[in-house]
Amino acid sequence: MSVDIITVNRNxxxxxxxxxxxxxxxxxxxxxxNIRKAASNLLSDSLKMHILxxxxxxxxxxxxxxRHFRRAYPxxxxxxxxxxxxxxxxxxxQVPELDGMRVxxxxxxxxxxxxxxxxxxxxxxxxxxxxVDTKLIPLYNNLGYAPLAKANGWMYLPLRTDARNNYxxxxx
Amino acid sequence: xxxxTGFQTTPSFFVGMQLPKKLSKEARRQLATGVTPxxxxxxxxxxxxxxxxxxxxxxxxxxx
Numbered sequence: 657m658s659v660d661i662i663t664v665n666r667n668x669x670x671x672x673x674x675x676x677x678x679x680x681x682x683x684x685x686x687x688x689x690n691i692r693k694a695a696s697n698l699l700s701d702s703l704k705m706h707i708l709x710x711x712x713x714x715x716x717x718x719x720x721x722x723r724h725f726r727r728a729y730p731x732x733x734x735x736x737x738x739x740x741x742x743x744x745x746x747x748x749x750q751v752p753e754l755d756g757m758r759v760x761x762x763x764x765x766x767x768x769x770x771x772x773x774x775x776x777x778x779x780x781x782x783x784x785x786x787x788v789d790t791k792l793i794p795l796y797n798n799l800g801y802a803p804l805a806k807a808n809g810w811m812y813l814p815l816r817t818d819a820r821n822n823y824x825x826x827x828x
Numbered sequence: 829x830x831x832x833t834g835f836q837t838t839p840s841f842f843v844g845m846q847l848p849k850k851l852s853k854e855a856r857r858q859l860a861t862g863v864t865p866x867x868x869x870x871x872x873x874x875x876x877x878x879x880x881x882x883x884x885x886x887x888x889x890x891x892x
Contacts (some may be wrong), residue, residue, distance in 0.1 A: 757875065
């Protein structure tokens with residue numbers, strides 16, 4: 657049994673063949689639009705894409721990017737999950753090879769694991785995302801994300817494992 | 829010029845939008861002081877264990 661997170665190499669990436677690997681909900685054409693946009697952003701090197709494969713079968717993927725806060729905190733950044741996609745046949749099921757975790761839970765947990773490690777070394781303290789559908793809000797709540805106040809639906813997950821306010825810590 | 833059609837501009841169809849430039853005081857407080865919820869850490873620990881188990885099995889298979 658092999659559970660692998662594979663980071664996509666943009667140099668050998670082909671949008672057409674990538675899209676063919678995934679099963680979308682035909683009643684939601686926007687899913688294909690979002691996959692194409694994620695592929696385009698991958699090729700322009702503005703995000704990284706990570707695919708979950710179990711025994712060589714594609715289950716889903718997640719994309720992540722680093723963004724700048726601009727006005728709020730000009731010298732700080734945040735991580736963003738641009739797109740989380742699970743192939744239709746695997747949605748909502750507890751996968752035995754993942755000890756009963758859902759594909760979305762496993763992918764987003766991998767995002768958190770890597771983000772927590774990176775946040776120890778680089779100046780960012782949060783992951784943010786924008787749910788493409790309000791029906792997904794409970795899923796993200798379950799993963800630990802909370803709504804960001806007055807931010808038009810954006811959600812966030814802090815990358816601090818203790819209650820210190822790290823913005824006030826000086827490093828000399 | 830022919831008008832572009834077929835691409836909706838509502839957020840649910842578009843990947844890659846950014847946070848609002850101006851964040852509320854409460855949002856700034858949330859981002860500055862929030863702590864990773866225990867539930868998220870539990871899931872992360874579970875996922876890490878699954879990944880390790882898979883790696884261990886691959887290593888065993890390689891040495892067999």
